[in-house]
Amino acid sequence: MTLTTQDVEKVAHLARLQLDPQATDAYSQALTSILALVDQMQSIDTDGVLPMSHPMDATQRLRIDEVTEQPDRDHLQKIAPATEQGLYLVPRVVE
Amino acid sequence: MQWEAVIGLEVHVQLATASKIFSGASTAFGAAPNSQACEIDLGLPGVLPVLNEKAVEMAVLFGLATHADIPERSVFERKNYFYPDLPKGYQTSQMAEPIVGPGYVDIPLEQGGIKRVRIHHAHLEEDAGKSLHEDFHGMTGIDLNRAGTPLLEVVSEPDMNSAKEAVAYLKAIHSLITYLGISDGNMAEGSMRCDANVSVRLKGEPKLGTRCEIKNVNSFRFVEKAINHEIERQIELIEDGGRVVQETRLYDPDKDETRSMRSKEEANDYRYFPCPDLLPLVLDPAYIDHLRSTLPELPDQKRERFTQQLGLSDYDAGVLSSSRALADYFDRATQLCGDAKLAANWVTGEVAASLNRDGLDITQSPVAPEQLAGLIKRLQDNTINGKAAKQVFAALWAEEAHTADEVIEAKGLKQVTDTGAIEAIIDQILQDNPAQVEQYRSAEEDKRGKMIGFFVGQVMKASRGTANPQAVNQLLKTKLDAL
Numbered sequence: 001m002t003l004t005t006q007d008v009e010k011v012a013h014l015a016r017l018q019l020d021p022q023a024t025d026a027y028s029q030a031l032t033s034i035l036a037l038v039d040q041m042q043s044i045d046t047d048g049v050l051p052m053s054h055p056m057d058a059t060q061r062l063r064i065d066e067v068t069e070q071p072d073r074d075h076l077q078k079i080a081p082a083t084e085q086g087l088y089l090v091p092r093v094v095e
Numbered sequence: 096m097q098w099e100a101v102i103g104l105e106v107h108v109q110l111a112t113a114s115k116i117f118s119g120a121s122t123a124f125g126a127a128p129n130s131q132a133c134e135i136d137l138g139l140p141g142v143l144p145v146l147n148e149k150a151v152e153m154a155v156l157f158g159l160a161t162h163a164d165i166p167e168r169s170v171f172e173r174k175n176y177f178y179p180d181l182p183k184g185y186q187t188s189q190m191a192e193p194i195v196g197p198g199y200v201d202i203p204l205e206q207g208g209i210k211r212v213r214i215h216h217a218h219l220e221e222d223a224g225k226s227l228h229e230d231f232h233g234m235t236g237i238d239l240n241r242a243g244t245p246l247l248e249v250v251s252e253p254d255m256n257s258a259k260e261a262v263a264y265l266k267a268i269h270s271l272i273t274y275l276g277i278s279d280g281n282m283a284e285g286s287m288r289c290d291a292n293v294s295v296r297l298k299g300e301p302k303l304g305t306r307c308e309i310k311n312v313n314s315f316r317f318v319e320k321a322i323n324h325e326i327e328r329q330i331e332l333i334e335d336g337g338r339v340v341q342e343t344r345l346y347d348p349d350k351d352e353t354r355s356m357r358s359k360e361e362a363n364d365y366r367y368f369p370c371p372d373l374l375p376l377v378l379d380p381a382y383i384d385h386l387r388s389t390l391p392e393l394p395d396q397k398r399e400r401f402t403q404q405l406g407l408s409d410y411d412a413g414v415l416s417s418s419r420a421l422a423d424y425f426d427r428a429t430q431l432c433g434d435a436k437l438a439a440n441w442v443t444g445e446v447a448a449s450l451n452r453d454g455l456d457i458t459q460s461p462v463a464p465e466q467l468a469g470l471i472k473r474l475q476d477n478t479i480n481g482k483a484a485k486q487v488f489a490a491l492w493a494e495e496a497h498t499a500d501e502v503i504e505a506k507g508l509k510q511v512t513d514t515g516a517i518e519a520i521i522d523q524i525l526q527d528n529p530a531q532v533e534q535y536r537s538a539e540e541d542k543r544g545k546m547i548g549f550f551v552g553q554v555m556k557a558s559r560g561t562a563n564p565q566a567v568n569q570l571l572k573t574k575l576d577a578l
Contacts, residue, residue, distance in 0.1 A: 014364055016177055053170050053192075053369035059377040065112050065149035068119030069133040076137065077129070086128035087236035090179040093226055 001035045003028045096334070097298040100326045101306075102261050102291060103253035106268050107246050108278045109222065109286040110153045116221050116245035117144030117187065124284055132224070132239035138183030144372055150245040151376065152386060153277035154194045154219050157247060159387050160271050161214055163198025167380070171219075171373040174365045179237050180224035188248075190367045193218035194376065200271070201395060202263040203413065212264050213252040222246050247277070253292065253303065258322035262315050265289060266417075270394045274419045282313050289313065291322055294339070295329045304329070305339040309353055312346050321346035325353050397422050405435035414443050421457045424464050431468030434475060441467055445488050462491045470499035482560045483508040512563045517554070517570055520562065524553045525574065535575055547571055
């Protein structure tokens with residue numbers, strides 16, 4: 001499978017990455033070679049093998065439903081570029 | 096041309112846990128902005144989500160109540176998209192292996208009978224925060240208190256064919272989640288939210304038409320109006336030679352119309368993948384069996400018991416089983432007075448009307464089921480008649496006294512069945528109304544039945560409603576006819 005320049009631009013957009021237009025070709029070549037490796041793996045017969053979502057043979061632990069956290073809002077908001085009335089402020093979102 | 100609508104619903108149910116699905120922060124509604132968003136909810140580096148056992152339990156209970164398969168294993172995945180109220184850049188959700196497999200609910204149809212609506216699956220996920228678009232110097236305010244609140248998303252098959260069926264389905268889900276106590280079901284506060292997928296096709300056409308998704312229709316009334324509007328829009332569009340475009344539309348209740356929100360030309364590409372921070376959830380069959388044993392009696396079962404065992408009408412059974420609190424109230428009153436039909440009449444009649452008038456729900460009723468049963472008992476043993484019973488009820492409702500007996504005593508409402516006492520009143524009334532007596536005597540036999548009503552009314556009034564109406568009727572007739 002070969003990735004086109006448009007594919008690379010779309011993936012970058014989904015990940016909100018700003019690409020240097022000069023570098024797009026290089027990225028598409030590099031990603032194409034990664035996909036070649038995937039193709040190679042795809043050729044292996046995996047009939048009867050269950051997909052593995054997690055490599056460890058362990059299962060999820062559960063917590064008791066209790067309120068244990070009392071967030072320190074002022075402390076947490078120190079890293080935010082802008083806050084007001086307890087809200088985080090972000091550039092206007094218009095749907 | 097005969098058109099048919101095809102509707103599927105995605106219902107988001109906010110689970111009534113104390114803490115969030117992956118963190119120990121509180122889920123309480125209405126707290127100061129961001130006072131309940133902890134490091135995990137904010138998606139800060141280095142944190143590790145741990146799943147809330149109560150959320151798991153609630154999801155499984157829902158699955159059991161909808162006759163669903165509960166797979167032994169389910170997996171959390173990351174649904175990737177960017178939006179400021181989603182601080183991590185992904186929503187932790189489930190996709191390929193949800194916690195609740197295929198199930199169904201039966202909904203009552205308007206024309207009678209029931210329809211089975213299949214549920215494709217239900218999965219656990221976290222809610223996002225809230226964006227506040229009021230003007231903050233041209234910026235948007237973000238409150239992340241809701242981020243991480245557990246949601247159960249219930250995805251139906253496209254089995255509904257009208258807005259009314261969609262509403263019946265939504266009501267069935269609402270009734271189930273409140274019976275199970277897994278959500279408060281408060282649609283106004285967003286505890287239950289609904290997206291509707293709507294398409295139309297010619298009747299008999301096996302292929303589905305292109306669908307539109309209507310977002311966030313959050314009351315039973317709006318769901319019906321929004322879907323009806325969308326069905327009409329699509330039919331008109333096609334009949335005018337147009338084509339339905341797959342898109343997301345938003346319902347505007349003020350204008351009663353849907354409008355395009357964003358076209359899916361850049362179809363969302365969520366790039367789901369298993370969340371590396373969360374291991375597969377494995378449920379022991381013994382745990383599921385245990386939960387099954389804790390299931391309360393569900394609406395369908397109650398409705399059946401009310402009609403089959405208690406002999407109520409389908410209508411009364413439907414009304415009384417619509418909420419668990421109402422059904423419990425009725426059950427308690429019946430248990431204490433021993434007469435289900437009388438209890439049903441009072442609960443669906445006087446109690447429901449008074450609640451409605453005062454804008455209360457059954458849990459706020461000033462008259463407890465014990466008090467209502469006490470009143471019904473006095474009707475059963477003929478201590479009071481139906482007219483007095485309404486006065487007693489009104490007094491109990493106004494909290495003038497605690498028991499029916501106290502009201503009956505204080506207001507002297509005890510029914511007079513003593514023939515002598517009633518006869519004395521009748522004699523007085525006949526003596527006071529010679530003209531009416533004369534009219535009665537000269538009237539034809541078949542007219543007399545109606546005329547006797549005047550005397551009955553006078554006697555009842557003179558006895559302040561306490562005379563036994565049957566006895567009054569009987570004695571009056573004998574006396575008048577003997578004159």
